[in-house]
Structures are given as structure tokens and as C-alpha cells.
Amino acid sequence: MNICKKIEDINRANDPLVEIESTDLMRLPDISDISIQEPPLKRLTEEQKQQYECSLDGFIAIGLPRPKTKQEEEEFVRKFLNGLEKLFSKENNWTFLQPLIHSLEYCVKCQLCSDSCPVYVASGRKEIYRPTFRPELLRRIINKYIKKQWALIAKLTRSDIDLNFTVIARLAELAYRCTLCRRCAQVCPIGVDNALISREIRKLFSQELGVAPREIHELGTVQQLKLGSTTGITPPALEDIIRFIEEDIKEKTGKEIKIPVNKKGADILLLHNAGEFISWPENIEAFAILFNAANISWTLSSELGGYDAVNYGVWYDDIQMARVAVRHSQVAKELNVKKINVGECGHAHKAFIVIADRVLTGDLNIPRESAFPFLENLVLSGKINLDPNRNNFPVTLHDPCNIVRLMGIVEPQRRILRKICQQFIEMEPHGVDNYCCGGGSGFAIMGSRNFPDWRVHLSGRMKLKQILEAFKNVQNPEIKKYVCAPCSNCKGQIRDIINTYGLQGKYGIRYGGLVELIVNAMIDIEKPFIEWE
């Protein structure tokens, strides 16, 4: 069922507007005798359907409760319109006013961007996921309710959307069907950025109505500012984890490494995504082993917020983004470090190094750089003895959008892989033209109700296709293959793709970071660092 074929169909009462069926989705490549099994999509329970607005596509990212009275609904619409107006004021939205106006005013709807969107293509080209759908819907609402166009002009511009709770809630959900990968922006000949409009919609909902997915706001930025991390790790818990990591390093490598914590005056403050401490401690270990081997003056922080590089604000809320960035910088300032190095976390790169660049001033403006060029320098300088024969298995590289397309860091990680891996295979397309893993813009951590199914089956589908194609000539499951995903959120998403489709068992595909591969190639470590099981 695909009721929504035009913008104005958003007003239709059908529930849902679009039904997602596995059979509609983009076909996966036939590259093996073992066909890829398509697991069924999880449907909402009747109770969930009753409780939350889910009439967009039958999936829930936010979970807006339905208003109980007409007054509640009117109040909701009023607040939405208030927020919409604020998006166009300098005081409230200097942060993205010019990009927003450019994108709203000058898109000619040529649809050149449509095929660049992995969600739209993977969904079987469902209209609601088209990159121009959301912006055009917003444009028509603005024409009617903010610009208050005359009736004739409104007819000429088809600004015929009637606002009510359902339409607004659908728009809110729709803003969370875009991974903000900005592939659409990259191809636009006029410089329009439709992904930015998705984020502006998210921002309006958060900053005016207090509406955002729980994992991103309450359990995300709010928890990070209060407890220190979105993972819930507190400073004392972190100290315990670090002791565990030191013991693990000793067990794996025989090396006794003391991880420096809160070392004042160190050259580098290394900021990890705290998810690594819980889910992928080997990434933290690998950084420690490398930095120790290269005799680098560095430190971690156990101060509130100083051990979690994430900044979920970058996905939905400028004020939360600024708060988290300021917190990170304050930690570095107190430690008096020379610079901050951001580990393998894509959105933390973009948030702290690029976006917060125009938030941090004075002594909070501490130099910040990516770990990639730093690691490249270590690897290519010959300071560490590396043997590429130790990485003699097929390796493909996933390019995190935030680091590659949105920061232009393309080559350092490739030069590392070419130096330390015997069988490096590029995905197609790659570099700045890469596809998002499907977990971008918060999706990888949004795990409630049936949203993870949408994320793996739809937004992650293009990445699944790319991974399968990259390894098409080495299908034998006995041959171990490695998807190098140097970003925590991407790793989480790729883990879920691998598990959902059984890629490890069927094809011998596993995933991990970049720094683990470097340590795996170190000559003075006897046992392989990467554990395949």
C-alpha cells in the first residue's frame, strides 16, 4: 500500500500512509549460492498503535502520544507554528539561518538529488523518503501559515496543507527518516541542502516543543551533561573500566601499560566515544598500545563529560550541541593540554572540530584534530614496526559520512590501510561519494519499538549491498573478512546489519575499527590482536 504519492497526500487519514513491505525494498545482489534471507519486518503491537502516532509508515522513531482533547491538539499546532516562526529569526536561529533560507527559497525541484539518497532508493523509491519531500512539505506549510500567502498565490504554489496533529506528527517522524548523510546536498547544482532542512525540523521540535527521540535527548545529551556520558558511565565507573582495559591489554599482549588519566599538561587529550568503553574496549586498548609504543604524551579524562566525545546535539538541537561542546572544551582547558584528538567517532569529529568551531571562542577554542592524520603520521613515519602480512585477509573500508564527506578526510585512513593490509578492497562508491551506514544522525542508538528494523532493513540496506559487493570475489566463509568502520555509530549499525543478515556465519564477515588493524600489524605483539570469534 502506497497511499502517499504527492505532498498533499500527507493530509490523508490513512493509517499508515505508506506500508513498508520487504518485497518492495531494493534487491540485494546475488553474489553467492547462499541467498540472503530477508528477515520479516517487526510490526507495532495494537497497544503501541493506540498509544502513539505512527501513521507515517508504521514505524516509530519519536513516539508522540496522541492529544486527548481538541484543546491539546490546538495547543500543539500553535506551538509548532511558534517554533516555525523562530526558525527565521536571527536571534533564535543565526546558527543555520542562511543555509535554511537558501535551501527553502532556491530549490527548483529538479529531483537530481533523489537517486543519491540511500533511504529513498533502498525503500523501493517510496515518495515520502524522497529528499525533496520533507522540504516541499515544510515550504507549503510556511507559505500558508507563516507567509500567509493570498488565496490566489497559495493556489499557484499549491500551498494547500491543512495543519493538524497528525500532519505535524508525521512531519516530526519524517525528519527522522533522513540520516543527514548529505549525499543529496553534495549533488545539488544550486547548493541546496535538503538534509539540513530535516535537521532544522528536528530542531524546531526539540527547541520549541521539547519533542525528540528519548535516546537522543533524555538518555543522550541530558544524561551526558548530568552524569558524564550518554552510556550512563559515571567518572568512578570509568576508572574501573580503565583498570579492566589495562588488564586486558596485559593478557592479550603481555604489555603493562598504564593508561594516563587526567594528566595535566599532556600534549594530547584523547576523546573517545564512550560506547567504545562498553562495546568495543579493544579500540581503546589499541589506541593505548599505539600511543604507548610511539611514546606520545597523552591523556584520557575522567572528568564529567570528558570521557565521552559524543555530541548528539549535532543531530537535533543547537543549544544542546553548544552545551556539550563547551563541556568538552572546558575539560581540555582544565587539563591544560596542547590539543584535543578525536578518536574513531564520526559525528564527534564533525560536531567538535567543525560545527563547534563557531561556538568555542577565547581559551575554549583549543586546537582540535582528527585521529586519522595523527595515526597516519605514526604509521608512515616508521616509529612503529608493522608487518602487513599480519593483516593478510580481505579488508574493506567504510567511510563515515561525518569524517569523509563532511570534513574531507579521505586519504589518511587509506594510506594507513594500503601500508598495513595485504588485501585492501575499496567499496563502490567510496570516499566523499560513500553511502551512509544507515545508522547516521542518531539512528544507530535509537533502539526502541520497531525503529531498529527500519534502520537495518531500509537505511542500512545500501551499506549491506556495498559490503556484499566488496567481498563478492571472496565468498568462502572460511576466508575471514574485515569491514573497517572507523566510527562507533557506524560500527554499531554494521554490527546490527551483520547480525540481522547472518553475514558472519554465512560469509565470514566481521567488523571493527581502524586502529585495531594497525595494532594487529605490530611486529612486537606476538598474538594477533584481532579476535575473530
Added chain:
Amino acid sequence: MRFLLAITTYFGYLFIILMYSIKLIRYLRLPLHLRSEVYPIIPGDQTSKERSYYEYPNWWTRPRRHNLLQRVWFLFSDYFILREYFRRDKTYWFFLYPWHIGFITIITFHIFCFFGALASLLGIPVTYGSTSIFGNVIYSLTLVTGALSFISGLFGSIGILIKRLTDKDLRNYATPQNYFTYFLLLAVFLSGLYSWYFDPMFSIYRSFWRGLITFKPIDVEPVTASHILLFAFLLIYLPFTRSLHYITRLFGFLLIRWDDKPNLRGSMLEKKVEEMLNLKTNWNGPHIKPDFTWKELASEAVAQEKDR
């Protein structure tokens, strides 16, 4: 009739210049924004010289390579190539390209008409085989741009209209205003082509322009008059469309998509950022205290005072 033609033409030019200027000034006066660049800075191959400075360790210690001329050239040359359209949708490009060329050349045609009229008023003969090189060049350019504009524009107008109507992806997003614009441009190019038939050397146009420059309007053939009127109406209508994208596109790239200017300590940019951070906001989200400045809201104390 001649007064109507003259007045609408004067008004058309004044109106479009005024409206475009107001719109552009407003656009350029929009406040400093956070960075949101997309790479590669110069589209094309990844070996572009202008690589991201983030690819270097201690990037802030290196001189930033910033080739404004290269960027502007890339953008300017694209007016005559439409690279992305050619790369991604050749059918669309096949019609869009002549349409755009028609649009660009009709503007240049009028500019050459103006200079041709001016030259003849100054005593420079603007004819084929003129003794003046300038007169010869203006004469030829008027002829080429006029002919190219009408033929190319008409072909493009018909093609783009058919494409919009037959391609459901385009049709679903088209508005009545879009179709009105297509038909108007089609009428402009068609009337231009028809009037060219009666005035193959565009000498009537030059006479008309001489009349405008000397404030002594003249009468022209009804066919030419209809084109002049339609073109003047187009000038008045354009500011109400998205046509300014011809110009804002340049700024969209230079000031937004390719804006990678870092905020270094003590820089002018830092001062501007400070200015923005001192603006007061009045967002009403439960985690935001209204009437605080951005700087205050980002500070630890206010962040913790009011959270959800």
C-alpha cells in the same frame, strides 16, 4: 503604443534591478552561521589540489590553501555546462541546457542591443561590414545572441515543459506557478523568434533602444512590440520566482557549501562569533531558559539549572 512599450521596458528593468538588489542584500546580510560544508570543495576528482586541511596533523599550523578564483571559475563555467545535470540526468539536461542558454543569451542580446543603439548614437555604424571593429562586433554579437536565444530558448521551453508534464517525479512537485513560468518563457522566445523573421538584422530593436536611450520612444511592428511587452513583463515577473538562484547559487557555494574558514583565536571571525553568541534567544523547549544569550545557555550553570 510606443509610450506603453517604453514605460513597461523602463519599469521592467528598474523593477528587476531594484527587487533583485533588495533580495540579494537581504541574503548577504543574513548572519554568520555555523559551518556546514560538504566535500570535495571543488567537485571533481579527489586529487583536487584544494584538499581538506583536516587531512593534515596540526592543521592549524599550516597555511590554509584557499583558491577563490578557482572556486569562482568553477561556478561560473558551470553556467555553460550544467555538469551535475549532464552527469545524472541526460534527458533533463538535453532540454534544460538549451533553455538555460536561451535565458542567458536573451539577457546578453538585450545588453548588446543597448550598446548597439548607444554606438549608433555616437556615430559608430552598427552594420555588417562596418568600418568600425566595435560596430562590427556588436552587430555580429547581437545577431548571434538573438538568434541563439530564440531558437535555443524555444526548443528548451517546449522540451522542459514536456519533461515536467510527462515525468511523474517532476510533475508531482510542479506548481501552477511553475507552468505559468514555462509558458511565459515559451511565449517570450516564440515571439522573439517570430519578430526575428520580420527583422532579421535586429535593426528595429536597435532603433527601439535608441528611442529608449534618447527618451524619444518609437513605434515598432506589432510582432516586435508583442515581444518587447512580453519580455518587459518577464522582467517584472522574475523577482517573484526562484530565478535569483542564478546569482544566489554562487553565494550558496562560496558562503555555505564551501565555507571552510576556521575560527582562529583573535581573528575577526572570532569577534563575529562572539557577537552571535551574545544574542538572546526565546526558544520555549523545556530544557531552554528563554531570554538568555546563547553563551549563557551553553554554559554549565544554565545547562544544569533547567533540564528535562
